[in-house]
Amino acid sequence: MNKILITALISFMLALNVSAGTDGESNLSKKPEDVKDCFESFNRATFSLNQGLDKVIFKPIAKGYRKLPSPIRAGTSNVLVNFSTLITVPNNILQGEFKTAGVNTGRFAINTTLGILGIFNVAKKMGFSEYEKEDYGQTLGAWGVGEGCYLVLPVLGPSTVRDTTGSFVNILGGDPWYNASTHGNNEYLTKSDYIATKVLSGIDFRAKNLDSFSNLEKNSMDFYAAVRSLYLQDRQKKIANSKTITNTQDDSDWEEIETK
Amino acid sequence: MKSKKFLSLLVLIIVNILNINYSYSIQPDVFIQSTVNRTSEALKNKSTKEQKIEELKVIASETVDIRGIGLYALGSYKKDITKDQKQKYHLLFEQYFLKSFASRLAEYSNPKIEVKSKKKLNKNYTMVESVLIATEKRPEIKIDWRVYTKDPNNLMIRDLIIEGLSLARTQKEEFSSIIESNNGDINFLFKNLKEFSNK
Numbered sequence: 001m002n003k004i005l006i007t008a009l010i011s012f013m014l015a016l017n018v019s020a021g022t023d024g025e026s027n028l029s030k031k032p033e034d035v036k037d038c039f040e041s042f043n044r045a046t047f048s049l050n051q052g053l054d055k056v057i058f059k060p061i062a063k064g065y066r067k068l069p070s071p072i073r074a075g076t077s078n079v080l081v082n083f084s085t086l087i088t089v090p091n092n093i094l095q096g097e098f099k100t101a102g103v104n105t106g107r108f109a110i111n112t113t114l115g116i117l118g119i120f121n122v123a124k125k126m127g128f129s130e131y132e133k134e135d136y137g138q139t140l141g142a143w144g145v146g147e148g149c150y151l152v153l154p155v156l157g158p159s160t161v162r163d164t165t166g167s168f169v170n171i172l173g174g175d176p177w178y179n180a181s182t183h184g185n186n187e188y189l190t191k192s193d194y195i196a197t198k199v200l201s202g203i204d205f206r207a208k209n210l211d212s213f214s215n216l217e218k219n220s221m222d223f224y225a226a227v228r229s230l231y232l233q234d235r236q237k238k239i240a241n242s243k244t245i246t247n248t249q250d251d252s253d254w255e256e257i258e259t260k
Numbered sequence: 261m262k263s264k265k266f267l268s269l270l271v272l273i274i275v276n277i278l279n280i281n282y283s284y285s286i287q288p289d290v291f292i293q294s295t296v297n298r299t300s301e302a303l304k305n306k307s308t309k310e311q312k313i314e315e316l317k318v319i320a321s322e323t324v325d326i327r328g329i330g331l332y333a334l335g336s337y338k339k340d341i342t343k344d345q346k347q348k349y350h351l352l353f354e355q356y357f358l359k360s361f362a363s364r365l366a367e368y369s370n371p372k373i374e375v376k377s378k379k380k381l382n383k384n385y386t387m388v389e390s391v392l393i394a395t396e397k398r399p400e401i402k403i404d405w406r407v408y409t410k411d412p413n414n415l416m417i418r419d420l421i422i423e424g425l426s427l428a429r430t431q432k433e434e435f436s437s438i439i440e441s442n443n444g445d446i447n448f449l450f451k452n453l454k455e456f457s458n459k
Contacts, residue, residue, distance in 0.1 A: 070396060208398075215367060219360045221452045225437030229430040237424035253335075253432075254385065254406070254418070257328050 035160065035232050038149035046152040047224050053155065054206075062206035073207070075119040080201050082111050082118025084133050086176045091134035095142045095241075103129060132241070136174055137166030141239035150228055158231035285412040288386040289378040292405050295323045295417070296373040296390070304370045316362040325408050325416035326357050332418070333431045337439060337446055345446065352453040359457055373403065384410045385418075 037043060065073070085108040092101035107123040115122040140162050141147070148161030159167070171178055180186075181194040206213075220226040286294075302315040320326070330353035331338050341349065372393040380386045386407045394400040406419035406428075419428040435449055442448035 211367070215364055219364055220434060221456055222434045222437050222441075225434045226430055228437075229433035230425050233425045233429065253332060257331050257418075 035147045036149050037228065039151065043150065043152040044224055046154055047227070049154060050152065050157060058202070058206050059210070061203055062210055065203050065207045066210065073204075076200065077204050078111075078115070078121050079118040080197065080204055081131065081133075082108065082115070083177050083197055085131070087136075087170065087174065088132075088134045090174065091136060091139045094139045095134070104131070107131065135166055136169040137163035137235070138239050140166050141235070142241070147232070147235070150232065158227060160232075160235070163235065286415060287378070288407040288409060288415055289375050289388050291407065291415045292388045292390065292417075293375040295319065296375070299365065300371060300373070303365070303368055309366050312366045313362040316365050317358045320358055320361050323417055324357075324361070325418050326354050328408060328416065328418050329357065329428055329431070330354070332428055333435050335432050335436050337436075341446055348450060349446075352450055352457070355457040356453045384408060
């Protein structure tokens with residue numbers, strides 16, 4: 001029953017999204033300001049709620065987490081990154097990046113075994129290329145599906161209709177770690193293991209960005225708009241899969257700036 | 261004979277002019293590295309936070325095209341404002357920018373930035389690629405600098421792109437959001453800029 005509901009919701013969201021994304025313009029040529037904030041009042045309210053939760057719960061936990069010895073934090077972070085490979089590999093394949101899928105599978109096998117579940121990044125020491133995370137939202141973007149409207153989700157934070165749709169794929173069988181822990185029918189893993197890794201990922205991310213977030217908040221006149229801009233820029237960069245910065249920057253607005 | 265002498269003199273003058281121009285122009289990557297080194301020295305040597313902020317403001321005034329960034333951040337609204345509003349905006353933006361820029365950087369004690377390469381985009385812009393060297397507390401961070409090269413003798417920074425995220429673009433979208441949520445009234449942006457600078 002749950003699956004039917006989720007599938008129906010995804011179909012509905014994608015249908016909305018397709019009409020939002022088909023304006024005859026290439027997705028990657030769009031600028032973040034072109035993404036519509038259709039639910040701005042709702043989003044701003046959710047953003048305030050999230051800021052409240054962050055102040056009371058997540059920030060203090062992240063601060064505490066940062067007091068742990070550096071090797072423990074690094075090891076935890078490595079394990080979480082290793083788990084994320086399970087979502088990255090199918091997305092590499094869906095995007096036609098077969099070679100990268102092979103490299104990431106090798107990386108996962110080495111780090112899970114020799115690196116003890118990924119605590120140690122042995123693959124890096126063996127000369128594997130830098131790891132790039134992929135998700136289903138990015139794959140939809142790479143396929144040309146537009147962002148749709150900007151969304152702020154309770155607790156989870158910034159997203160778009162497309163990226164939220166992509167997240168649903170994880171619990172519909174797209175995430176092997178979710179499948180193993182929730183539907184694996186084994187005595188070793190439970191759904192709470194999956195939830196624990198997700199919560200830990202959130203804390204790890206918050207702890208890594210404690211200073212940059214507070215710096216941004218202190219120096220923003222409209223913090224909500226600044227976070228929206230940064231999120232959308234980041235997603236566009238990740239979907240472009242380009243390491244060359246000049247490929248992801250739009251120059252047209254700069255050309256007309258003459259000060260003399 | 262006379263014309264030969266005149267020709268030699270002319271060649272000498274041209275060579276000198278070219279030489280003078282050459283000696284004053286600086287490559288964008290060298291410009292960024294020297295600016296970064298200067299900033300690093302300021303952060304390392306000045307004892308109090310206030311001293312650091314004052315020194316950073318001086319460096320920013322000399323190396324950043326604050327007026328250009330201000331116009332960019334105004335987006336399409338720059339076409340709709342009057343000459344007086346524009347003048348007021350430039351003044352308010354400069355105060356805002358220097359305060360925001362200096363207080364962001366003053367948090368760092370001794371950042372080590374290494375310039376890696378440069379890419380000429382067109383006659384007006386070159387992108388200089390650099391990295392903020394990793395420390396125990398944070399990983400390596402990629403920083404790219406958009407340098408305005410229209411006047412090769414007076415290079416200016418127009419944008420900082422940190423891990424692919426443009427600060428100027430973020431600023432532009434923030435300003436646009438403030439104006440839009442106040443029915444397109446640019447005076448609300450002026451009010452916000454003033455409040456920020458006075459806080």
